Amino acid sequence: MQVSGTKAAGAFLFLAGFIALMGIITGEIFYPAEYSTAHSEISDLGSTRPPESLIFQPSATIFNSAMIATGILALAGAFLAYRAGWDRWSAFLLGIVGAGILGVGIFPGNVRLWHGLCAMITFVFGGIAAVVSSRALTGPFRYFAALLGCITLLSLLGLSVLLPVLGDGGAERWIAYPIIFWLTGLGGYFMGGGGLPPGTPGQRSP
Numbered sequence: 001m002q003v004s005g006t007k008a009a010g011a012f013l014f015l016a017g018f019i020a021l022m023g024i025i026t027g028e029i030f031y032p033a034e035y036s037t038a039h040s041e042i043s044d045l046g047s048t049r050p051p052e053s054l055i056f057q058p059s060a061t062i063f064n065s066a067m068i069a070t071g072i073l074a075l076a077g078a079f080l081a082y083r084a085g086w087d088r089w090s091a092f093l094l095g096i097v098g099a100g101i102l103g104v105g106i107f108p109g110n111v112r113l114w115h116g117l118c119a120m121i122t123f124v125f126g127g128i129a130a131v132v133s134s135r136a137l138t139g140p141f142r143y144f145a146a147l148l149g150c151i152t153l154l155s156l157l158g159l160s161v162l163l164p165v166l167g168d169g170g171a172e173r174w175i176a177y178p179i180i181f182w183l184t185g186l187g188g189y190f191m192g193g194g195g196l197p198p199g200t201p202g203q204r205s206p
Helices: 003-030 059-083 088-105 113-134 141-157 158-192
Strands: none
Touching: 003 059, 003 088, 003 141, 059 088, 059 158, 088 113, 088 158, 113 141, 113 158, 141 158
16 A cells, blocks of 8 residues: 555544544534433534424534535545555445535535435445455454444444434434544554555455
8 A cells, every 4th residue: 555645544534533523522512502412413413304493503514514524534535545555345435434424514404305315324334334444454443443333333223222222312323423433543543554565355456
């Protein structure tokens, strides 16, 4: 893998995870109405669902802008990782995740159809991408990537069990946050010089 391209991809992905998490936290801080991490969905920060589509500022601008920035950074990171020689399927799935996050920011919760579709793309492909990426990673992080992806996918599959216990917001965070941690961890992995040695199965040919 090309070291410079890998480190640049890592920087973008680390920033993507950081901005996503801090955007959510900051949006929660400035949300003027009662907001519960147990019962309020993450996307309520941008806009609640119809028919009562409530938009509170500055939380909406903070959250939507953070998701747009996160999506763009993840897409850029996926492209640079692919160009540097990272596994094509892992890079492709990472790009889909980035596109999904971008869509979440462009289409807030009041745009119900498109927002729901983009959120589901982010969650489903985020879990799959984290698991698949583990085969193109080395060292301990490959196991953490697989674990984070499994947590997201199992939380999705067991949503009906989690909802009564954790609430809508709590269950969604068990789905979304592992993806954010995976993005941040993958960024650190690349910036730290992680990559595939020449000839390793799963590495894209130049």
